[in-house]
Amino acid sequence: MHLRTGLVLIVALCAAAVALGHARLVNSSPTDGATLAVAPQTLDLQFSEAAQLAVLKLITDGIPVPVQLTPDQQPTKLFSIALPALKPGLYRVEWTALAADDGHVTKGGFSFTIAAAH
Secondary structure (H helix, E strand, O other): HHHHHHHHHHHHHHHHHHHOOOOOEEEEEOOOOEOOOOOOOOOOOOOOOOEEEEEEEEOOOOEEEEOOOEEEEEEOOEEEEEEOOOOOOEEEEEEEEEEOOOEEEEEEEEEEOOOOOO
């Protein structure tokens, strides 16, 4: 019985250690799956902890859209990235973040659509 309790405790501690030190995306604007009537001027990303954005890609129809990351940025939880004028279409955002406290790498992505004007 004690062995089982010990194993459960070890598994729980390992799971907690994996969860710590990873900057998870907790909010974005536009949000994942959003359909927008007007193209956004910025892409806003909010993380669960202070991080640095190592990579940010914006892709439409398989073509990268140039976005500028601030070089030598300070770690933060909230990023606001200026966007160029975007045309109607489906956009995919792909990001890689480094947690400020221990450098753990987290990757993710989401999509949004800009609807064609009628």
